[in-house]
Amino acid sequence: MRLTDSHAHLHFSQFDADRDAVIERAREAGVTAILEVGVDLASSKAAVALAKQYDFISAAVGIHPHDAKLVNPKTLDQLRVLAHRPQVVAIGEIGLDYYRDRSPRPVQRRAFADQLALAAELELPVIIHSREAHDDVMEQLRGWKGRGVLHSYSAGPEHLDEVLELGFYVSISGPVTFPRADRLREAAALVPLERLLVETDSPFLTPVPRRGRRNEPALVRHVVEAVARARGAPAETVAQATADNLGRLFNILP
Ligand SMILES: [Zn+2]
Numbered sequence: 001m002r003l004t005d006s007h008a009h010l011h012f013s014q015f016d017a018d019r020d021a022v023i024e025r026a027r028e029a030g031v032t033a034i035l036e037v038g039v040d041l042a043s044s045k046a047a048v049a050l051a052k053q054y055d056f057i058s059a060a061v062g063i064h065p066h067d068a069k070l071v072n073p074k075t076l077d078q079l080r081v082l083a084h085r086p087q088v089v090a091i092g093e094i095g096l097d098y099y100r101d102r103s104p105r106p107v108q109r110r111a112f113a114d115q116l117a118l119a120a121e122l123e124l125p126v127i128i129h130s131r132e133a134h135d136d137v138m139e140q141l142r143g144w145k146g147r148g149v150l151h152s153y154s155a156g157p158e159h160l161d162e163v164l165e166l167g168f169y170v171s172i173s174g175p176v177t178f179p180r181a182d183r184l185r186e187a188a189a190l191v192p193l194e195r196l197l198v199e200t201d202s203p204f205l206t207p208v209p210r211r212g213r214r215n216e217p218a219l220v221r222h223v224v225e226a227v228a229r230a231r232g233a234p235a236e237t238v239a240q241a242t243a244d245n246l247g248r249l250f251n252i253l254p
Contacts, residue, residue: 007199033254092127
């Protein structure tokens with residue numbers, strides 16, 4: 001089974017003690033592509049460095065809504081320079097988070113708009129973080145021309161149509177394995193196969209049966225299997241389609 005992980009943070013300190021072993025386990029588990037995602041300037045640089053070190057890792061650079069206040073003309077210039085590195089395939093993760101509200105909402109919206117503009121200028125797809133902010137995320141995406149993915153989709157099956165109408169992909173993560181996640185499984189079953197991605201969001205959102213421990217890309221298999229069960233499809237079909245989709249959206253060869 002050819003597995004792919006559309007969203008991981010392997011440069012986080014949780015992996016400092018055994019990063020290479022974690023990446024080796026992913027390779028042994030059949031993971032053929034990992035998208036390593038930055039959340040601020042330093043981690044975006046770290047993502048590029050990791051992607052340089054491993055041929056099956058690609059990088060996304062961007063500033064997370066939690067740190068929206070860091071987005072200014074200077075940091076945008078630094079992101080632009082980084083984004084020209086051959087390992088970089090997307091701008092992300094960017095978006096809005098009204099759950100934690102770590103930056104004021106108007107500041108988040110401005111940072112999101114500025115990074116969407118950067119992605120358009122560079123003709124790169126975007127990786128969107130949207131938490132309790134679906135309507136405002138959609139409003140900003142409707143005014144933007146480009147492609148991308150809603151990472152760790154959590155908005156519910158009733159919001160899928162508007163996401164799909166924009167041409168966006170939907171990435172499903174570990175919570176699809178949780179006992180009480182029926183709405184998420186419903187959404188995972190409704191996404192057209194050609195718009196579906198899977199991810200771990202490592203080190204977070206660890207799937208059952210490892211829930212509560214640190215997540216890692218090798219565990220993406222549990223996400224694929226849960227999505228396949230929800231769709232009544234073979235895991236092989238979901239694995240193959242999500243690998244093809246990752247390759248098409250980010251212009252890489254998984
Ligand atoms: Zn993330």
